[in-house]
Amino acid sequence: MAGKEDLKLLGLLVSPFVIRVRMALSMKGLNYEYVEEDLFNKSELLLKLNPVHKKVPVLIHNGKPICESLVILQYVDELFTGRAILPTDPYERATARFWAAYIEDKLCPAWIGILKAKAEEERAEKVKETLAAIEHVEVAFAKCSNGNVFFGGDSIGYLDIVLGSFLFWFEALRRMYGLEIINTSKTPLLAAWAERFGGSVEAKEVVPEADKAVQYANKLHAAAAVKLVSSE
């Protein structure tokens, strides 16, 4: 099917959610037009195609939009041949979906909360939540990987993409706040996995340097400060 499809992706280079989609498209060997969005000045196309959330990524397939990274990953996996993204066994697939939801609903708001926190106390609370969540994910790795090197077995799969997309942001948080979310003492399995993920061809293609995330965080903080001052 690859090659004949009209695929366009509205994205943002530092968005983990966009990185997930780019990794999936790459794993399926699909070509696509990539359009960088400016989230400080969203395009008419983005607002039209994702009126509910007004967020990237939006994948446009033969003119039809698909939104939300986990939905897009499953769509791409179900529609296109090539390397499987989700596990093929139904029970393993259910387990992967369970942990993807956990990463999305618990881990993600926690670490993004560290960035968004307006006071030290709030930041400390979000750090605590992030570290508690990542310890659950450490246990998940042991269960899902079955002794293999990735969540997905011997190669990158759904959960590797879902969690791996956060890693350069975790490195940015280390540089900004000295925080080690994944480390060899508390989460040794994930620490080894993160090394492998970072060294993989799939990640190297689309994951930016952590500096880009630091720069984007500074831009967000500056914009929030301006907003605060102008609303006073």
Next chain:
Amino acid sequence: MAGKEDLKLLGLLVSPFVIRVRMALSMKGLNYEYVEEDLFNKSELLLKLNPVHKKVPVLIHNGKPICESLVILQYVDELFTGRAILPTDPYERATARFWAAYIEDKLCPAWIGILKAKAEEERAEKVKETLAAIEHVEVAFAKCSNGNVFFGGDSIGYLDIVLGSFLFWFEALRRMYGLEIINTSKTPLLAAWAERFGGSVEAKEVVPEADKAVQYANKLHAAAAVKLVSSE
């Protein structure tokens, strides 16, 4: 496959999330052992099988647990023959997953927030969020149903189950706070759909009377009051 399977469900009669699973199992013609949990005194089995969230529903299939209602629905649909729960077309399936996530992430915390609110101001805020979210779902119904009577077409499907499981709680909120979340003026499509859903065989089998939800809410409020008093 039905009949040979060992299926056990840890549930709670007034839980919308459990109702979803019971509807899905029923649509597949599957027999299962139902075990009512007491969430004020959770069983060892529940804590062992869902150590992360410690919540119902937990479906135990041939000894293996599956947690989280949306994950279970997809598992049941993928594994068992019988009536399809999710749409079969990949784009329609992506759309259904998008709206299921919206209902779960935006609508659900909003209406549960109405119940949990400790002050009138907080309750008013949650009412506002609930009404904003349901208006989005009204638009979703027009798109997903394609002029048919259910989200899933001419019979109940994934989104019907996901949203329909809330309806008796919406009725409970009407009785408790005079609040009409779905009504003929603002959400006429959903109002007509809710009538049809309530009258369906699938719903009648497992959806309790709204009074049961009111009673459970009173029990939760009483427990919260006791907790508040005892922590003073």
